[in-house]
Amino acid sequence: MKEKSLTEVFDENYAEIMNNIAASAIKSGRKPEEVILLAAVKTVSTELINYAIEKGIKVIGDNRVQELVSKEQDITLPVEKHFIGHLQTNKVKYIVGRVSLIESVDSVRLATMISKQSEKLNVVTDILLEVNIGEEENKSGFKIDEVLECLTEISKLGGIRIKGLMAIPPICTDCEENRKYFTKMSQLFIDIRDKKIDNVYMEILSMGMSDDYETAIECGSTQVRIGTLLFGRRNYV
Numbered sequence: 386m387k388e389k390s391l392t393e394v395f396d397e398n399y400a401e402i403m404n405n406i407a408a409s410a411i412k413s414g415r416k417p418e419e420v421i422l423l424a425a426v427k428t429v430s431t432e433l434i435n436y437a438i439e440k441g442i443k444v445i446g447d448n449r450v451q452e453l454v455s456k457e458q459d460i461t462l463p464v465e466k467h468f469i470g471h472l473q474t475n476k477v478k479y480i481v482g483r484v485s486l487i488e489s490v491d492s493v494r495l496a497t498m499i500s501k502q503s504e505k506l507n508v509v510t511d512i513l514l515e516v517n518i519g520e521e522e523n524k525s526g527f528k529i530d531e532v533l534e535c536l537t538e539i540s541k542l543g544g545i546r547i548k549g550l551m552a553i554p555p556i557c558t559d560c561e562e563n564r565k566y567f568t569k570m571s572q573l574f575i576d577i578r579d580k581k582i583d584n585v586y587m588e589i590l591s592m593g594m595s596d597d598y599e600t601a602i603e604c605g606s607t608q609v610r611i612g613t614l615l616f617g618r619r620n621y622v
């Protein structure tokens with residue numbers, strides 16, 4: 386049997402994921418269009434990214450600065466770009482002004498650097514605060530009990546606007562296990578939203594990846610970040 390091409394794989398996976406997103410959204414009492422699919426494009430070729438955009442992908446996310454910058458010229462179709470990886474403070478200058486959302490702000494220091502660079506360029510940068518929801522030792526993100534205090538501090542900085550929260554729960558074997566983390570994130574998101582803090586817009590709750598996006602949506606995610614399941618298994622070089 387003939388092996389499927391990358392675009393055929395994408396077409397099939399994309400249709401199935403969109404159906405599942407719709408079903409999970411409805412299950413959680415929301416409209417399908419209230420949940421955004423971000424295509425995580427690490428190691429994906431720009432040809433395939435352009436194809437995906439042509440087919441309807443509206444948001445892409447990169448997690449490496451170098452890759453984002455080098456691909457920029459070759460992504461020829463209009464698309465919203467997010468930065469989703471760990472961002473070192475010395476790389477902030479390459480990202481501000483290049484993406485419409487930085488999803489992985491994990492320290493007040495990083496937020497301060499983004500603020501300074503945004504003011505320098507005369508732009509406002511939208512950010513999400515990353516929460517280390519599983520309280521894992523070697524994972525970045527704010528601790529749950531420090532989120533509110535740090536968020537309040539960050540909200541006072543110029544050139545920056547907090548649009549929500551992002552989380553990567555622990556790697557799961559049975560992905561139902563992550564339901565408790567997703568639920569906790571959702572509660573935190575709603576609690577902060579109810580506080581109506583000036584310059585804090587709790588609109589985006591970014592959680593859920595290839596293995597657990599349906600559970601995440603059922604728990605209240607408004608944006609899932611999917612790579613492997615859309616584009617096929619990555620070939621690491």
Ligand SMILES: *Cc1c(COP(=O)(O)O)cnc(C)c1O
Pocket residue numbers: 425427448469470553594595596610611612613614
């Ligand atoms: C790669 C990546 C994803 C997508 O992961 P998959 O398991 O390939 O769907 C989501 N979020 C972040 C931050 C990533 O780096």
